[in-house]
Amino acid sequence: MLSTTDFRRGLKIEMDGVPYEIVDFLHVKPGKGGAFIRTKLKNMINGRVVENTFRSGEKMVKPDLESKDMQYLYRESEDFVFMDMESYEQMHAGAAQLGEKGGYLKDGMELKMLLYKGQPLDIDLPASVVLQVAETEPGVKGDTVSGATKPAQLETGITVNVPLFVNIGDRIKVDTRSGDYIGRE
Structure with a gap:
């Protein structure tokens, strides 16, 4: 059991x-009456954010979350296996669950995959991944304005802005948190 005194950003409750x-919380102590905690909570199943108020000292249940080492095998229509x-x-996880x-x-x-009662909720990606450029426009010689970028579609289907010198077939490192180009491999 968790108490409202344990509340902090990132804490998971049921x-x-x-x-x-818990996305955000504020401890409110009015002049009259008991203290309470206003929270913004993100539903871990559908991603919706709701606001809720708890009385100070209220007890909450800790969710049955489990982290497991998993290996991504392949994509099957809308599911990732x-x-x-x-x-x-x-185990199958839907594209809607994993998002970007x-x-x-x-x-x-x-x-690592986060499971709730045996069902996948979320995955922890490494900070960066190396992917191959599948499609991009060729860089024109002399078109070297500093910081110029062009869109490139990667082998997994995502599009990333890359510098002009990157060509089809190049392996690039991409930041998984922001989706930014880091460098060539």
Whole structure:
């Protein structure tokens, strides 16, 4: 059990059978009456943010979250297929659950997956990944204005702005948190 005194950003709690992550909170102590905590909570299943108020000292349930080492295997229509590294069981995660993170997955990539009651919620990607440029316009010689970029589609389907000297087939390093080009490999 968690108390409202344990609240901090990033803490995960369960309300009405749904896991939430605390995005923001404010401890309010009015002149009259008991103290309370205003919170912004992110639903970890559908991503919606809700506001809720708790009385000071109120008890909350800690959600049944589990972090597992997984390996990304392949994409099957709208689902991403992962394999548990311990039991070798396969698990499907929908594109809607992973959001933009799905664009950085390469076959065979090892990562941590957050599970709630055995169902996938989220994945922890490495800070950067190396991907191959599948499609981009050729850089024109002499077109070297400092800092100029062009869009490039990578092997996984995501589009990243890259410098003009990057060509099709180049392997580039991309920041998974911001989606920015870091450098060539």
